[in-house]
Amino acid sequence: MYHSAFLLSGLVAISATADAALTRVTDFGTNPSNLQMNIYVPTKVATKPAIIVAMHGCGGTGEQYAQGTKYNSLSDTKGFITIFPSTKKDSNCWEVNTVKGLSRDAGGDNQGLVSMIKYTIQKYSADPTKVFATGSSSGCMMTNVLMATYPDVIAAGSCYSGVAAGCLAGSPGASPGSADPKCANGQNIKTQDQWVAQAKAMYPGYNGTYPRMATWHGTADTLVKIPNLGEQLKEWSGLHGVTFTKNVTNTPQSGYTQMVYGDGTKLVGYSAQGVGHTVPVHEAEDLKWFDL
Template identity: 65%
Template sequence: MKFSIFATAMLIGRSGAALVSVSNFGDNPTQLQMSVYVPDKLADKPAVILAMHGCGGTGQQYLQQSGYTKLADEKGFLVIYPTTTHDNHCWDVASKKSLTHDGGGDSQTLANMIRYTFTKYGVDPAKVFSTGSSSGCMMTNVMMAVYPDLIVAASCYSGVAAGCLAGSPGASPSTADPACAAGRVVKTGAEWAAQVRAMYTGWNGTYPRLATWHGHADTFVSYLNLEEQIKEWSTLLDVAYVKNLTATPQTGYTEMVFGDGTKFVAYSAEGVGHTVPVHPQEDLKWFGIA
């Protein structure tokens, strides 16, 4: 397979670091755009983070919003910043194609971006992570469900459980069934887990570790969706609630710890609306990027 790349921006003047646009990363059934932030000095067998923008955004905008570039320069990891131009620039988290392993939807295109980094940059398959805000958080949940063979761990800001929008005519505020964002899609943990397992019926392994964040004052994607994510992933990861850690990682935030805290944690942000700001340092701790 031939890969075609070209640099679109020199983002760090003191180094050769760049946001590189990749025009041919493999099958691209949904015509997404791929850019990858490449630090001047890559670590040996580097980590890669798939970082996805919210509705109306772009990968380039999320590079600025997420704040990973300085850390990538320091630690030598890659960040994929994809862009969707469909459905008001929202990720497809609703169609059968996207909610099926190698089903031909956005999730497959994103998986192919990750696979490209294995060949091009020698990424360590044990160091593949996903994150995103709003629609990007929703797609992170989907990537965890549909590609647990690729994603090792994830963080997620102000989204919904994988499968919450299944069958909706779209995934943007103007096209989606409003029940999901309003927190009216309510299931048991077992029901959520069964829905996720049906997305990749051939998978018998473990699911990715998750740290998920939601603002208590979010009226756009209801805070009630945090409970549904908790039910879904605590069931899939087989961990029970243990304790709250107040003022963690900062004043106004509460960390809910499940099991021994290494597989699943959830953060509630008092007074925070849509979306919870990205916490890149906390993400790196969760991912284990030293």
């Protein structure tokens, strides 16, 4: 249970906007890897609001990701709450390579992120069935990991230019400068069964449903190469038990191809022709995917 003193922990304004401010939460519970929590709460919060956890790429911060995306202005309209966390280790890359980082409640970044979610649910009476994850590059990698390690917490994810959960397992680091380049170069190719087994090992014994996934990748990405899109789609189609159905060209815009799995409600991929690292965030499409 969360004590009242915990819920009243100090909030420090970081940067003001016209309607509300991004604030720093200094005590949100278990935080084994010393993450920073930044939260945007709109002036008019919806009843039982949804929560979006939006994660920066390597070298970035939560504050920068808040400023570089449109989630806050959309939040002012729709009333959801956005968490913009920051990690300060390994060139500000998320922990998606270690045993503890790829396990549940084991002291990784993912455990701290879930603490932020639990704090927000408690403090703002948010809807625990409407918690969503998104991110770019390393943030997309953590979206995959968060969905695999806490599938009972995250309802759906949408991410940009990342890799499958477990792709960097065992690598010495999570940053491009310290990681095993095999994963980023698109050379970590596995069967669907292998990816599924790796993801399921992150939360052994879990028999429930997995979060819905929409994942985006540019064909001209030279940092995290395009084969990683196919590996993510293998992993999540296996976890959902769906198979490829069709391609929809020029969706949601010219040069983008939507890859539909099953009836399109559990898994979709987007290939962006000629786009490098990273695919621009499509916030409106994210909100559609999250049913917000």
